[in-house]
Amino acid sequence: MNVLLAFLFLIQQSPDSLQSDTTKVIEVVRPAPPTDVIAMDTPNDEGESIALQWTISKDDGDGLNSVILYNVFRAPSKEGPFDYIGTVGAGRTGYDDQDVEKDKVTYYYKVKSQTKDKVESEASNVASAQSFPQWFHHGRWNYLIFGVLFTFFFAFYLSRAKVKGTKLFIRKIAGLDAVEEAVGRSTEMGKPVLFCPGIGYLYHIATIAALTILGKIAKKTAEYETRLIMPNYDPLVMTAAQEIVKQSYTEAGRPDNFNEKDIFYLTQDQFGFAAGVDGIMIREKPGAIFLQGVFYAESLILAETGHSVGAIQIAGTDRVTQLPFFISACDYTLIGEEMFAASSYLSRDPVMLGTIKGEDTSKVVIIAVIIIGTIMGILGGLNIGPFGTWFLNLVNWFTRG
Amino acid sequence: MKERKGLIIGSVIMIAIFVLMFIKGEPSKSIMVWIAAILTLSIYSFLYKDNVFYKFAEHLFVGVSVGYSVSVVWQNAFIRRVFDPLFITRTYIVNDKFSLYLFLGIVIPTLLGLLMLSIFTKKQAWLIRIPIAFVVGSYAGMGIAPSFQANIFEQTRSTLYVTLSISASIMIVGVISTLVYFFFSKEHKGLLGKTANLGIWFIMIAFGASFGYTVMARISLLIGRMQFLLHDWLGVIK
Numbered sequence: 001m002n003v004l005l006a007f008l009f010l011i012q013q014s015p016d017s018l019q020s021d022t023t024k025v026i027e028v029v030r031p032a033p034p035t036d037v038i039a040m041d042t043p044n045d046e047g048e049s050i051a052l053q054w055t056i057s058k059d060d061g062d063g064l065n066s067v068i069l070y071n072v073f074r075a076p077s078k079e080g081p082f083d084y085i086g087t088v089g090a091g092r093t094g095y096d097d098q099d100v101e102k103d104k105v106t107y108y109y110k111v112k113s114q115t116k117d118k119v120e121s122e123a124s125n126v127a128s129a130q131s132f133p134q135w136f137h138h139g140r141w142n143y144l145i146f147g148v149l150f151t152f153f154f155a156f157y158l159s160r161a162k163v164k165g166t167k168l169f170i171r172k173i174a175g176l177d178a179v180e181e182a183v184g185r186s187t188e189m190g191k192p193v194l195f196c197p198g199i200g201y202l203y204h205i206a207t208i209a210a211l212t213i214l215g216k217i218a219k220k221t222a223e224y225e226t227r228l229i230m231p232n233y234d235p236l237v238m239t240a241a242q243e244i245v246k247q248s249y250t251e252a253g254r255p256d257n258f259n260e261k262d263i264f265y266l267t268q269d270q271f272g273f274a275a276g277v278d279g280i281m282i283r284e285k286p287g288a289i290f291l292q293g294v295f296y297a298e299s300l301i302l303a304e305t306g307h308s309v310g311a312i313q314i315a316g317t318d319r320v321t322q323l324p325f326f327i328s329a330c331d332y333t334l335i336g337e338e339m340f341a342a343s344s345y346l347s348r349d350p351v352m353l354g355t356i357k358g359e360d361t362s363k364v365v366i367i368a369v370i371i372i373g374t375i376m377g378i379l380g381g382l383n384i385g386p387f388g389t390w391f392l393n394l395v396n397w398f399t400r401g
Numbered sequence: 402m403k404e405r406k407g408l409i410i411g412s413v414i415m416i417a418i419f420v421l422m423f424i425k426g427e428p429s430k431s432i433m434v435w436i437a438a439i440l441t442l443s444i445y446s447f448l449y450k451d452n453v454f455y456k457f458a459e460h461l462f463v464g465v466s467v468g469y470s471v472s473v474v475w476q477n478a479f480i481r482r483v484f485d486p487l488f489i490t491r492t493y494i495v496n497d498k499f500s501l502y503l504f505l506g507i508v509i510p511t512l513l514g515l516l517m518l519s520i521f522t523k524k525q526a527w528l529i530r531i532p533i534a535f536v537v538g539s540y541a542g543m544g545i546a547p548s549f550q551a552n553i554f555e556q557t558r559s560t561l562y563v564t565l566s567i568s569a570s571i572m573i574v575g576v577i578s579t580l581v582y583f584f585f586s587k588e589h590k591g592l593l594g595k596t597a598n599l600g601i602w603f604i605m606i607a608f609g610a611s612f613g614y615t616v617m618a619r620i621s622l623l624i625g626r627m628q629f630l631l632h633d634w635l636g637v638i639k
Contacts, residue, residue, distance in 0.1 A: 142554065143549045146549060147549065168586060169588065171589055236517075243530065269462070269470070275458070276462075276463045320608075323608055324611050335604065360584050370560055373557075394561065398554050
């Protein structure tokens with residue numbers, strides 16, 4: 001019965017209603033590959049990088065307009081095997097291979113364009129290159145010129161101070177004048193002095209400047225026989241600080257009063273450090289607090305706690321975003337370069353003062369460049385003479401490198 | 402008196418929050434959320450005064466972070482950069498050949514690091530100055546080019562490359578007068594003094610704007626913490 005029904009069903013089907021067993025043929029059109037691929041060592045770098053350049057595919061923004069990206073392949077020999085190393089978007093004409101394993105070894109590259117349907121073009125021509133490190137960055141002659149000029153200013157004023165003994169003036173910096181007052185006040189109150197170097201490392205200029213200031217403060221605390229406490233964020237800064245304070249105590253003739261356990265490591269977690277220093281402030285109740293160095297979000301937490309224990313606070317940092325907090329919560333604040341001038345200011349060493357004079361002369365040069373550039377820009381904007389071209393050349397010179 | 406006031410206000414807030422939690426809250430069932438919330442409140446208790454809860458949280462925070470950083474340094478510095486390259490992967494052997502250059506690249510920094518331990522000896526403690534001098538000197542040297550680029554060239558270019566407008570003129574005057582404020586080798590008198598005074602005005606206006614901007618960011622942090630306490634922990638707000 002079932003067989004009969006199946007037969008009747010089949011003969012009722014017209015050929016049109018039967019499902020045809022055909023396959024839809026999709027025509028795959030490959031995009032045109034990029035052409036003229038060239039590879040070269042990336043200039044002015046430390047090696048291990050090769051730069052590629054090519055002419056975009058004819059179907060990139062034109063022709064079939066189907067290219068959406070370029071795939072880059074690399075091989076250790078011309079025959080391959082070529083491994084995929086990266087992709088750049090359509091319209092791009094270059095790629096920097098930053099993962100070259102070895103310098104002075106030839107690598108081979110080819111590039112394929114790809115459509116949004118993931119259809120790749122034929123491979124481009126194969127280009128090869130070796131990477132090399134360069135000793136000099138040839139695009140940074142402007143840095144060298146300014147470097148030599150500024151060094152000359154420093155050398156000139158240093159020699160004037162050293163050889164001729166010229167007395168150099170340094171203007172009053174209130175925050176630094178208050179150092180002695182702060183240490184003296186702590187001594188009178190019988191309270192310790194707290195020095196916090198922030199959360200910078202030894203390679204931060206502000207941390208190095210802070211350590212210079214620490215040396216001067218330590219000398220005062222040694223003379224006044226006042227305890228100096230210094231919690232540290234970085235072990236290297238702690239070690240350097242111990243050496244500096246020890247030296248200051250020796251110079252002050254009181255090496256026995258130096259207690260290296262007062263200069264200790266706390267933690268390298270930003271807010272763990274802030275919590276720890278806050279606790280020390282509350283429990284030790286220092287008479288003077290120096291917040292000198294690199295600070296981030298913990299600056300106000302520390303300065304507010306210091307203020308709440310009634311300590312005289314002298315802060316200093318080169319972090320522009322933290323300076324407002326120090327200014328609002330501390331008694332004195334050394335703003336950026338005032339901090340860097342501290343070592344010269346506190347020591348009054350003529351040679352050190354020479355560096356300040358050199359620094360100021362460098363600033364005069366920068367001001368002169370800005371004024372001259374502005375005048376040229378205004379005259380150029382008014383289409384007077386060749387000033388417009390000169391102005392653009394000047395701006396481009398500062399953009400190099 | 403002030404402390405008593407703070408204690409009373411704090412207690413009232415806490416009681417109110419707990420009452421709210423029991424009436425309409427859905428407290429978290431995660432033990433980690435409870436620990437985080439209790440530690441958050443312990444740290445906040447510092448606003449009242451130094452107390453045993455704050456001390457506990459502070460010491461826990463410091464201790465955990467020290468332990469964590471020791472493990473990170475051990476794994477990322479010693480194991481990955483010293484032990485593995487020297488004894489496991491032997492990166493100084495290239496194509497079955499010993500490369501002295503690569504070998505010294507591992508050994509010299511390791512020796513410099515070991516010199517840090519000389520601080521534990523009394524006679525050789527001076528050796529610690531060598532790695533410190535190396536770190537300070539090398540970073541100072543490496544920092545010259547980026548400093549020139551960021552602090553001198555980029556700043557000068559950005560100051561110069563402005564259109565003829567009032568705001569551009571204000572910026573140029575601001576840059577010059579601020580630079581004059583940082584002149585140390587001349588007394589700030591006469592024209593120099595007046596320009597420096599103008600400079601400090603510019604500095605303070607910039608600091609004021611920066612202050613407001615950062616306070617806004619800090620308030621968003623506080624909101625985040627409050628959301629954690631009232632939403633994640635107590636389930637009082639949805």
